[in-house]
Amino acid sequence: MKKFIVANWKCNPTTLNQAKNLFNSIKKGLGAVKNTKVIICPPFVYLEELAKFKRTISLGAQDCYFQEKGAFTGEVSAAMLKDLGCDYVILGHSERRKYFSETNDLINKKLKSALEKGLKPVLCIENTSQIKQCLKGILKQKVIIAYEPIWAIGTGKTPSPAQAKSFNVKIKKLVASNTIVLYGGSVNAKNVEGFIIKSGFDGVLVGGASLKPKELINIVKFVDRI
Numbered sequence: 406m407k408k409f410i411v412a413n414w415k416c417n418p419t420t421l422n423q424a425k426n427l428f429n430s431i432k433k434g435l436g437a438v439k440n441t442k443v444i445i446c447p448p449f450v451y452l453e454e455l456a457k458f459k460r461t462i463s464l465g466a467q468d469c470y471f472q473e474k475g476a477f478t479g480e481v482s483a484a485m486l487k488d489l490g491c492d493y494v495i496l497g498h499s500e501r502r503k504y505f506s507e508t509n510d511l512i513n514k515k516l517k518s519a520l521e522k523g524l525k526p527v528l529c530i531e532n533t534s535q536i537k538q539c540l541k542g543i544l545k546q547k548v549i550i551a552y553e554p555i556w557a558i559g560t561g562k563t564p565s566p567a568q569a570k571s572f573n574v575k576i577k578k579l580v581a582s583n584t585i586v587l588y589g590g591s592v593n594a595k596n597v598e599g600f601i602i603k604s605g606f607d608g609v610l611v612g613g614a615s616l617k618p619k620e621l622i623n624i625v626k627f628v629d630r631i
């Protein structure tokens with residue numbers, strides 16, 4: 406099975422030009438990858454332009470609303486994202502839970518609408534207790550799970566490979582045998598080996614390091630060789 410590297414650019418960069426440069430530097434540096442699926446998730450506003458260059462890189466959004474259209478000012482629907490050339494969507498990220506008060510119930514609705522419109526969701530969880538409610542009424546193998554401990558996000562701190570492995574094992578017991586499970590939180594080119602080889606994750610969700618083309622390329626190239 407292919408390993409997954411999901412790049413979450415969060416609210417970066419500030420201009421379309423910077424986004425194009427970043428995307429193209431990553432694409433150029435990666436060349437052909439064989440065993441890895443690379444998914445870049447930029448802010449909504451850059452998706453349409455980046456879709457023109459994507460080729461081997463897939464595109465994902467960082468959120469979507471659960472209604473398809475209507476009077477929901479400021480929201481973007483799964484149908485709109487699919488139409489732009491998106492194949493993936495990150496849902497339930499801890500920053501959305503923290504700053505935008507997203508609940509497991511809301512995330513469950515978003516997951517259902519993403520699946521209905523043909524987007525593959527990457528469901529972020531901070532702990533295993535969030536899985537059941539988020540996945541209520543959803544086939545578990547249809548969703549990619551990304552385990553991101555809050556204390557590891559943007560801090561440079563990471564769980565030990567043994568700690569991360571025990572979480573991976575716990576999560577895998579709660580999902581389907583073929584559900585893809587990723588690790589996220591301060592991943593870089595040096596520590597990615599631990600999460601894949603020692604902890605047995607199927608890939609990683611990368612934040613800060615995905616804004617540095619060299620670092621992201623090194624992460625992907627390492628994983629692609631495994």
Ligand code: 13P
Pocket residue numbers: 413498553557558559560561589590591592610611612613614
């Ligand atoms: P960092 O890699 O910057 O810690 O961010 C992790 C994350 O939140 C990815 O979604």
